Amino acid sequence: MRSDYCGDLRTADEGRQVQVCGWVARRREHGEHLAFIDLRDHTGLIQCVVDGAHELRSEFVVRVTGTVRRRPDGTANSELPTGEVEVGDCTVEVLSGSDPVPFPIDERVEVDETLRLRHRYLDLRAARLQGNLRIRASVNAALRAAMTDQGFVEIETPLLIASTPEGARDFVVPSRLSPGEFYALPQSPQLFKQLCMVGSVDRYYQIARCLRDEDLRADRQFEFSQLDLEASFVTQADILEMVGVAIGAAVSAVRNVEPGPIPHMTWREAMDRFGSDKPDVRFGLELVDVTAVFSSTEFNAFRAPSVKAICVPGGADTTRSRLDDLTDRAKRWGAKGLVWMRVEEDGINSPVSKFLSAEELTGLREATGASTGDLLLLVADEWRATCHVLGLLRLELGRPGVNEGGLQFLWVIDFPLFEAIGDDGSPVPAHHPFTMPHADDLHLLDSTEPTDLLAMRSQAYDLVLNGWELGSGSVRIHDPAVQRRIFGLLGISSDEAQKRFGFLLDAFRFGAPPHAGFAFGIDRLVALLAGEENIREVIAFPKTQSGGDPLTGAPGALDAGQLDELGLRVLPPAT
C-alpha cells in the first residue's frame, strides 16, 4: 500500500515511483489544473503536485501515487527536510474524509488544553506530541537495555493488591467475589520488590505503573511510570552507580551527550544553601545564614533560631508593589513576614533598618556579599521554615525556563531518618519505615532525646534534575531486630506491624539478604529531556488537574446493577 514515509523522501529518491499515505496538512490551489498538497504522516511533510484538489480538504486521509522529482529551480523549501523534492504526476485516492477539525494542528497556535484533550487523537498528529511519544519510547528502550546489561531481571508485579495505610491515598477497587472488600492499586511495587530479594532474584527491575490519589500538578498525574529497581548484596554506592548508568543511557538516547558523573550533596547542605531537598542548581541566589549576625539583636523579628537571606544582584530597583507581592507570597508559604532591604549608595533602605544596629547592617553586608544596587530578602523562623520559604522565594525570583541551563542532575544523600516528632510523641519517618539508618548514627536509636532522633541520618537518597525530584530510594532494613526497634520508635506495636506488613516481616524471618533499591519517574525524566514543563505533554492520554479525562468522560457513575453486584451504595454528596 505504501512504499515510503512522507518525511523520508530526498533527492536520492529522484525518479522513483512512490506510494505515500497520510493526512492532508495543507492545500494550495492555483486554478483548475495545479494544486499543491502537503501530505503529513508521523515522519513529516512532503509536497505533492496534483491536477486539481478541490475535492480534498484538511485532514482527509489519502494515498498518493506519483514520481519523486527535484523541485524546479528557485522553488525548494529550506524549511522542510523534504524541501528539495516533491511528488509529481500524482494520482490521489481518498481513503477517508474528515470534518473540519476543531483546532488547528499547528505548533504555532496555543490551543485550550481541554479542547486538545477532548480530541487527543488530533493533538497526537502534531509533531510535538509525535516527537515526545517517540522520545519516551526511546528512553524506555534505553532503560530496559541498560538494566538488562547490568544483570537486572524484568518482573511484573500485581496491580490488584492489599491496601496499606502508609503514604499517599490509595485508589481502591471493589471486589465482586468478596462484596464489601477492596483491592488497592499500587502506589509503587515497594513491598513486592523486597519480596523478590528474599526470593533470591538478586536484581529486579520494572517499568512500573504507579497510582496515587493525590492532587495533580504540572509534574504529577494520578498514574505515572517509574523505573523501579532493587538489588541484593549491594551498598548505597552500588545503587547510585547502577541508576547513574541507566540515566546516562536514557540521556544519550535522546541527546547525543553523556551527562557525566552525577554530583552528590547532603540533604542538610541542600536545605541550607537552596532551601529545598530537590534543589535546582542551575542558578545562584543561594540562601545565606545570617543568624550569627543577629545573635544579640534588639529587633524582635530577628530573635529567631534561624535567620537567612537571599541577595538578589541588581535587585535594588525592584518596585514596591513587587516587594509587597513577594511579601504576600512569603506569608502564604508560611512565613511570619519578609524583610526587604535595598542596598543603596548611602546605606540600606528598608522599613526595618531603624531597628538594626550599624554593626548588624555591616555584618549583614559582609555575610551576604551584597553591594550597592542589590536587594536583600530575609526571613527569620525555625530553621526548616526559614529554609522552606526562602527556597520557594528563590525559585520565584530566578528559576530558569525548562530549556535553559542544561541538565543538572544531583544526588541528594543523607536524608534524615525522621522529619519531625508527631503529636503522639513518636517520630515521623521521612521515607518509609523499612529505611536503614545511617551506619554512623545507629547508636542514636537507643537515645530517648528527640534531638538525637531528629539528628539521625538514613541511608536514603533522592535523584534530582533541574529542581524536579526524579526519584528516591534507600538501603532497606533486612535485620528483624533493627526493624522491631524502628517500629517501636514509630509507635507501631508488633500486632499492628504484623497486621500491616506481616507478609513482609514473615518473609524476612526466612533469610533476607541485605538489599537496596530505587525508583524514578519516567514521565518527569522524559518531560525534561523533551523540553516540556508539563508531564501531560509526554503522556498520550493524560488527565486534567481535577482528575478528569475530557476524551472519555472519566470518571463517571456506575449503573445500579454494577453497584449491587459489588455490594456498594452511593451516598448523597456531603453538604
Next chain:
RNA sequence: GGUCCCGUGGUGCAGUUUGGAGUGCACGCCGGCCUGUCAAGCCGGAGGUCGCGGGUUCAAAUCCCGUCGGGACCGCCA
C-alpha cells in the same frame, strides 16, 4: 482544604480598568478567481447563549454575588 490567573463566532486574541447597539484583528470554514506555491494570493460570504445562574442599573461582555470548566501554586504526594 487554601491562594492566584483564565473563560468573547470553529481557533487564537483585543474589547472589561472608566457600563452605552455583538464592535475589531488574525487564522480557519463556504463560494468564486488564480499554472510554482509552501502559514500561497485576490474577491465575496456565512458563522455569537461574551461559560452558566442570579443581582445592581434606564442600560451589563464590562460592576457585584454564586456556580461550572481549565491552568499555576501552597497544603498533600511515607
